[in-house]
Amino acid sequence: MKRRTFLTIASLSLLVSKLPAKASRSRRAAVIGHTGRGNYGHGLDVVWQKIPGVEIVGVADADSKGLQKALDRLKIERGFSDYRKMLSELRPEFVSVAPRHPDQHMQMALAAIENGVKGLYVEKPFCRTPAEADHILNAAEKHGAKVAVAHRNRYHPTLPIIDKLIADGEIGRLLEIRGHGLGDRRGGGEDLWVLGGHVFNLFQRFGGEPESCSGTILQNGKPVTRKDVVNGAEGLGLLAGNEIHARWRLNSGVTASYTTFAEDGSDKKGYAARLIGTKGAIAIHIDRDPIAWLCPGNPFDPASRSNDRIPITSAGLSQTEIQPGLIASVHDHTLAIQDLIDAVDDDRDPLCDGRQGAMAVEMTCSIFESHLQNGAWVPLPLTERDNPLSRL
Template sequence: MQRRHFLAATAAASLATPALGQANSDSLKAVAIGHTGRGNFGHGLDSIWQRLPDTELIAIADANPDGLQAAKKRLQVDRGYDDYRKMFDETQPDIVAVCPRHADQHHDMAMAAIQSGARGIYIEKFFVATPAEADSLIAASQKHNVKIAIAHRNRYHPTLPFVRELIQTGEIGRLLEIRGRGKGDRRGGVEDLWVLGTHVLNVANFLVGDPISCSASLMQDGRLAEPSDVHEGPEGLGLMAGNAVHARYQMSNGIITTFDSVANDGTENAGFGLRLIGSKGTIAIHIDKSPLAYLLPGNPFRTPTEPTAWIPITAAGIGKPEPRKDLRQMVEHHGFPARDLVAAIREDRQPLCDAVQGRTTVEMVCAALESHRQNGALVPFPLKHRDNPLSRF
């Protein structure tokens, strides 16, 4: 276990946080785009730039006049714009935070940021509404050497690399499958897959590689969803159908990953996350919770004859106390990803959760829709059609 503890400590140290304080003389200029009433400013993607020592939030934009004034007051920022393009022209920012939760705005905002000369973009999850939009932004960002980071904040959790190391070194024996679930609340089904399931798919992608194929079914009130069930989803999700979804992905290393969501499933959100099922143990990952992960030793298919207990996993190791006192702030309030984006800009490397990974999660969602459109057929990656599949249902 000593080697594993070292690897976990190294991963945590790579995201270590100096004391927060005033911006230094080499600080990067940051701006934030929100849209009150259409996704607002996301999950705090605006204020993090005020808490880092090497960034300074210099302006914000919001097309809603009342929302703009409220945001200026809340953030104590003097410069506010109702047009984010004008903000880019007048401020020439280094970093642009694309904050609205409504993803149908993400592509145009991020593309304008790239064209303005920004060096880095931090964008609310999920990334964009279609693989085609992701393709467009990736091509533009590569051409202009702009770093795009996606706000799948659990991807930056210092415990996650340690969990992957536990899998690779056989702590749970042979990894047999990964089971993922959404929250299963009123948004169950395709809405849950987009809004919350992308967190789950992003973590699975990190742990076991890229998807190779997908088969899935969308259900509406217990029957297969039909073209008449297709409608525009909330939060800029685009076309969707089904209050239950059952998707099966084959990953590049041969592991099968499933994602299931059923509206109002009665689990009280407890299933939101992943189960990594191995021949000698199971690891549970609870999205947005602390501790992030737990280990249950033992063959999961053998009926236990003695009581067993889940053991917390932290960045320090199995059953070890969490070493970081600022963990909640750094994960929930985007400290880790923001610091990583700054480092990616300075070191000219890709962020830990970059646009390519963001595209993979979007494509995994669309693959489930495409498979259902083809009556549950096995759909290979990359997807041939780059739009929302339900537009062709």
């Protein structure tokens, strides 16, 4: 078994063992949300109620009605319209930067770090540009804060099982990784920003860091030009296109590709990363149970692919999932939060740390940069740290 696989299994096992236990000391957490401007992500507020020994000491929300609802939901009394005031008065140890709109993330994260917060859990997308990511990561390093990003599938206990299947030759030689967006009305630029990061995180997990990118952005079948660039919904900043094609060369030698189309007719079933090998393929479906399936047989030879797909669970290949509580702790972020707490205590990086969130942002912007250069391969990290569409 690969050393990385062993360490991941060991780390997850340790986390699971701590979930039902009482914390050794009381921890103070606070929540930053913004009703009407990204709200509270996918449960990034209430997750702290599920961690033993954690006290939620305050919540900040600039919307007064939303703030009152959050106070009721969290069963606490201290609410603030200004998150900076909350951070300076309460001095929490941990914070959720919960709004889905990433245009607020950098300032919220910086304020938390500068007020002594030791662990931040940030909703995806991490931020809007590599420059914003640089500011957050530099501040975290300077102040000794740990940053985790809510690409929750990274914590899934089935991923080490997939590692072992690959190491054991179950799909032969890994040739490439293919990703696909959700394919609803947001297909293209919005789908890329809002959902693509989950797939890109799996590219990193199984193929390594991206070294270069080639990408094309289309609007109704034609290459995007300046007139197609818009200010995106959900605070995403500049985006464009209803069809995107991209490839990355990863440092493992494998190439990863990603496509997203608006209303592609897939009934939202294509949202996945697929590991393509010479003897089979493994599809990893985002936020679904079971998360992964093995497709036996040479994927390039229809005659060899008559076998049914085989589910992969945390118990192994073709095994019934025996840890539904553990899987639920992935979906509701409790496993990630426990890992963040342990990362602070052990002075280590979280399993899905800020650098990985930043890389998902960089991969997104690398598509835009390549499009500006007519699809040329552009090296990563990017030299220009802004949103390349601002220069189209």
